[in-house]
Amino acid sequence: MPRNAPINFAQKLATFSEHWSPRVVAELNENQFKVVKFLGEFVWHTHHETDEAFIVLSGEMEIAFRDGSVTLSAGEMYVVPRGEEHITRAPTECHALVIEPRGVVNTGDSEGPLTSQADVWV
Amino acid sequence: MPRNAPINFAQKLATFSEHWSPRVVAELNENQFKVVKFLGEFVWHTHHETDEAFIVLSGEMEIAFRDGSVTLSAGEMYVVPRGEEHITRAPTECHALVIEPRGVVNTGDSEGPLTSQADVWV
Numbered sequence: 001m002p003r004n005a006p007i008n009f010a011q012k013l014a015t016f017s018e019h020w021s022p023r024v025v026a027e028l029n030e031n032q033f034k035v036v037k038f039l040g041e042f043v044w045h046t047h048h049e050t051d052e053a054f055i056v057l058s059g060e061m062e063i064a065f066r067d068g069s070v071t072l073s074a075g076e077m078y079v080v081p082r083g084e085e086h087i088t089r090a091p092t093e094c095h096a097l098v099i100e101p102r103g104v105v106n107t108g109d110s111e112g113p114l115t116s117q118a119d120v121w122v
Numbered sequence: 123m124p125r126n127a128p129i130n131f132a133q134k135l136a137t138f139s140e141h142w143s144p145r146v147v148a149e150l151n152e153n154q155f156k157v158v159k160f161l162g163e164f165v166w167h168t169h170h171e172t173d174e175a176f177i178v179l180s181g182e183m184e185i186a187f188r189d190g191s192v193t194l195s196a197g198e199m200y201v202v203p204r205g206e207e208h209i210t211r212a213p214t215e216c217h218a219l220v221i222e223p224r225g226v227v228n229t230g231d232s233e234g235p236l237t238s239q240a241d242v243w244v
Contacts, residue, residue: 004190004191004192004193005192006192006193006194006195006198006199006200007198007199007200008197008198009197009198009199010197025199026175026199026200026201027173027201028153028173028174028175028201028221028222029172029173029204029223031150031153033175033199050151051149051150051151052150053148053150053155055177055219057197068126069126070126070127070128071126071128072128073128075130075131075132075179076128076129076130076131077128077129077131077147077148077155078128078129078148079148079149079150082151097177099150099221100150101151
């Protein structure tokens, strides 16, 4: 990447249309920043080895736990602690950043049809 | 923190006015998310042990290196690789997120009047 190139989230998001399919845009040490489009409901899952951060760029999303939920709008973030079962939902399309260690799979311990390949860059 | 509380960057930024004084708002494993207000010019410095990520929330900032620079606007990010000497500048006030490991000092290897205490939460 040339030295003078900022990473523009809107430009990166414009390169794909798939939902629940995180794309890596940057790395910080062993962590990755991924842009993702949410629409509808994901699957209940747990990341046993790591926390997972969400920053909403546009729209609104819910992160639900077995005992409560948090709703995030643009300009807000939340960190799901490691080991906490959760599900994400977005009634209308929501664009977000997900930050977590390199190689983390989106569905954690619940592999299935919504499982997305890790380490796909845009 | 209650389960249902998103971290709102604007609310966190409204709690202080100091420039170049990062405040921690969240942790992801051993990493911290900090909100910061930039205005004017910082100091040349290097973080020898870690990369450092910047996400601009409002305004515009420049990250300059000895051989070039990058300008970031809202919705853009950049990761300064570990070991790269750099300086940040903002001709008008810029609000940003800085993401880096817990305990990193803002001025890296160039301690001085702009050095800010690490691990201060808002």
